[in-house]
Amino acid sequence: MVWSCNTGSSAKAPSPATSMPELLKVDTNSIPKDKYGEMVRYGRELMLNTAYYIGPDGVNGHYLGNKMNCTNCHQDGGTKAFSFNLMLSHQEYPQYRAREGKVLTLAERINNCVTRPHNGKPLPLDSKEMVAFLAYLRWINSFVPKDKPHQGSHNLAVKLPDTAADPEKGKMLYQEHCARCHGKDGEGQLAGVSYTYPPLWGPDGYQPGSSMHRVIKQAQWLKANMPYDKATWNKPFLTDEEALDIAAFVNNDSIHARPDVKNYDYPHVAEKAIDYDKGPFADTFSARQHKYGPFRPVISYWDQHGMKASY
Ligand code: HEC
Ligand code: HEC
Missing domain, CATH: 1.10.760.10 (Cytochrome c-like domain)
Structure with a gap:
């Protein structure tokens, strides 16, 4: 472990x-x-x-x-x-x-x-x-x-597979394991001043510049913590691949709108987290690969070029 x-x-x-x-x-x-x-x-x-x-x-x-x-x-x-x-x-x-x-x-x-x-x-x-x-x-x-x-000061690690995270698989897993609390459309459940179950996307969800919007980062957190009533850090419910697929679905911007932000920072590209999908990039991989992977070729590329990959 x-x-x-x-x-x-x-x-x-x-x-x-x-x-x-x-x-x-x-x-x-x-x-x-x-x-x-x-x-x-x-x-x-x-x-x-x-x-x-x-x-x-x-x-x-x-x-x-x-x-x-x-x-x-x-x-x-x-x-x-x-x-x-x-x-x-x-x-x-x-x-x-x-x-x-x-x-x-x-x-x-x-x-x-x-x-x-x-x-x-x-x-x-x-x-x-x-x-x-x-x-x-x-x-x-x-x-x-x-x-x-x-x-416990850092989240659990997830093993990065050879294939890209799959938002289509993530969609099915989401409906099966997450929608009962967070809603079919990720809208959560508002109870007056705040949420019983917080929203995962839409106008009231986190911005695309948030770290939770990064697929690996979110998967590491999901592994120990979601579904809320089933997962624990020493007995995760989702497999690593499932967590990555679900995070890919939740953070798929082509189907899930979020509050817009214009400034994505990272003035030095070689310091950008590899699962941060906003270019420009310090390597030759596409924005799509930075979002969904496969991440291992990206990590190897960074190693070979003497850069430190973070995620
Ligand atoms: C039994 C209800 C329940 C289920 C099922 C559940 N969640 Fe949650 N989720 C919660 C609650 C409650 C919180 C807020 C945690 C807190 O305040 O302690 C939360 C918080 C979150 C957050 C962080 C806050 C936000 O809105 O961005 C994410 C992301 C998340 N859940 C994703 C998921 C995913 C993905 C699944 C399915 C694998 C899932 N949850 C299943 C109840 C649930
Ligand atoms: C949608 C999820 C989300 C919400 C809501 C949120 N945060 Fe965060 N926060 C994160 C993530 C993700 C990180 C980055 C953690 C990492 O990189 O490992 C972070 C990092 C931080 C850090 C830096 C931790 C460190 O040691 O570097 C602080 C401090 C922090 N948050 C405080 C807050 C406070 C205070 C609030 C409420 C006003 C808040 N956060 C709300 C997701 C969230």
């Missing part, structure tokens, strides 16, 4: 039984009962009920362009293992981001999610809401074991 994943890190698979790395988790009962704790608590509220506070009809501001909550992707408020876990983030920023071609603070990185998956406008960096997000991320970071190996 590969437990670390997509960042090219050299982490090894854990050996079984006793030396199993600790699964990341937090204890929300231990939030301090002081001013700092108040901000942590508000930050957690914002992660869980983002649309209620800062959605299109938010009670504390109108920043998001849709009614999704951060926790729809960063589950359990960013603390669920293998679910775009955010427990390391506080210690890893400021960080160079290939997407913008510059070093970003954690606050700026949060705003990228406010703007792209939430199709919104950035929070002022000194707003109470931004400070609360940062306080919360600092607090969850305090649960990362400092002296023991841990797991």
Whole structure:
């Protein structure tokens, strides 16, 4: 089993039984009962009920362009293992981001999610809401074991097949395993201020510039987390190929419209993630191959040309 994943890190698979790395988790009962704790608590509220506070009809501001909550992707408020876990983030920023071609603070990185998956406008960096997000991320970071190996900070890896992901197969699998919650047309199920089941495409879904729109990236997340009531990180429901096929269907722009964005960034093409389908590219492969694969020839090409493929 590969437990670390997509960042090219050299982490090894854990050996079984006793030396199993600790699964990341937090204890929300231990939030301090002081001013700092108040901000942590508000930050957690914002992660869980983002649309209620800062959605299109938010009670504390109108920043998001849709009614999704951060926790729809960063589950359990960013603390669920293998679910775009955010427990390391506080210690890893400021960080160079290939997407913008510059070093970003954690606050700026949060705003990228406010703007792209939430199709919104950035929070002022000194707003109470931004400070609360940062306080919360600092607090969850305090649960990362400092002296023991841990797991779940990155999503599971998926094995990349020799063939391209197939949106047609993905469509059938979607109707079989996903439509009962997310709807036949990916519209989700709105319950007043936010969703019981969030939308997967359409005007209220994430933007095409979001990382969730990348086929490999989404498949890695689906593997441990969807279908919601069936998959767990140590007992995935979908095979790797099924996860890739479904992600290809969900992210097929020729049939699924999304809120439009004009700026796809990555000023340096050789730093572009290989499953990011917006050209120009640092190689000779088509936009279609960057979207659906097969990805292994792309990775080999990058290796041969001394470039580091990320996905
Ligand atoms: C549609 C899914 C989705 C939603 C909704 C979403 N995010 Fe993200 N977020 C992602 C993905 C995908 C990444 C990239 C993770 C990766 O590359 O492994 C990410 C990355 C991040 C990171 C950087 C993590 C790191 O350590 O580098 C932060 C911080 C973050 N999101 C915060 C938020 C906050 C706060 C919200 C709510 C305002 C939010 N996100 C909503 C999908 C989402
Ligand atoms: C039993 C209901 C259920 C089923 C079945 C299900 N999901 Fe979900 N899905 C959810 C819920 C609930 C969330 C939000 C998770 C949260 O807030 O903790 C979610 C979130 C998501 C998200 C991230 C948020 C967004 O809207 O972009 C994606 C992507 C997703 N599901 C895809 C799928 C796919 C693909 C399948 C089929 C393989 C699937 N889901 C099956 C309930 C379900």
